[in-house]
């Protein structure tokens with residue numbers, strides 16, 4: 003039986019969930035969910051100065067918005083500091099780590115000399131091989147005994163084999179002189195204790211992998227599978243940064259992108275499955291693998307994001323979409339819908355959802371269903387009403403009073419009416435749009451009538467007729 007896949011997302015809570023982080027979380031989620039595995043969440047809050055509870059909350063919210071549910075409790079790395087130190091002490095006891103009493107001055111002097119002699123400035127501590135009984139009663143750090151020759155090969159699922167000469171590795175510090183563990187140790191101990199089998203993260207961590215592997219080896223722990231994914235670049239090909247505009251997952255929520263579209267787009271950002279652009283979560287979980295991850299940085303492309311969002315809106319369930327739009331209104335600090343508007347929005351969804359990429363766009367089209375009488379009208383709508391020949395809407399009213407309120411019968415009635423007036427339905431459509439929605443760009447007249455029902459439709463027509 004093969005081992006259960008366990009992945010994790012391990013953000014540092016120093017800011018919101020940015021797009022790169024969201025994509026890393028998504029890849030880990032897809033990999034685990036597609037294999038009946040577990041997806042864990044660890045908050046790397048060891049940097050007490052830069053970590054904030056607000057950032058943790060923002061990360062959790064961003065993940066919740068994207069639907070990236072994790073298994074088990076959220077793990078705080080800082081809360082596990084004792085356990086990290088325990089591992090360092092074990093390595094010390096086993097002679098795989100040592101106490102280094104070198105002072106800052108001694109280390110600086112070592113480096114100056116190495117530089118002057120044109121040698122590597124990697125610190126080589128004299129305490130590595132010192133006998134226990136020579137140890138002074140002074141502050142010390144705990145350093146791991148790094149391998150000094152040979153090579154370390156990171157077998158990376160995306161980058162291939164990455165070889166690092168062990169001469170380039172120093173005896174990295176595990177415990178600082180105040181006894182606190184360093185980040186690099188914490189990551190390894192946590193990943194091991196959490197049973198993480200696959201480490202999927204940005205390739206800015208590739209160099210750390212070689213150093214982290216030293217700890218696994220010293221502890222005799224099995225290595226995880228590594229997959230270091232290329233970072234995301236902006237449309238200009240430069241590393242994604244604040245310059246490129248909105249970068250927080252929640253900002254995308256507040257701009258009204260549907261989560262399903264965002265997930266689809268983020269999955270395509272650096273990963274592909276043949277020529278498939280649009281896909282469902284189920285397909286993504288089924289298809290996601292390391293082979294599809296590209297080696298060069300993906301470029302963020304808002305047009306593509308919007309296209310995918312439009313396609314996801316079009317095929318979304320009406321009730322679910324209505325709910326997501328209401329959540330968007332909260333996120334965007336917009337007024338909430340009242341219960342009637344909420345019902346109307348859902349009822350109208352069938353004629354709104356296939357033409358809107360974002361929720362603001364959809365809500366603009368939903369105006370007719372959300373507004374109540376008397377409608378305010380924009381200039382184009384006013385013009386459409388001015389152009390209509392006098393009394394025609396008034397005349398139309400009795401025809402609508404008696405017709406059965408179905409698409410077929412409404413179409414037949416309006417076409418017959420237009421014909422009788424020697425005109426085309428198209429000519430009637432503009433004033434009807436203006437009457438029903440107060441706007442010139444709307445869903446079809448029939449769709450609006452069906453959503454509004456007879457009484458409301460007739461009342462709106464009455465409001466402008468005469």
Ligand code: GLU
Pocket residue numbers: 012013014046189202203207
């Ligand atoms: N906390 C690190 C970061 O936010 C991730 C560490 C890891 O994935 O191993 O970049």
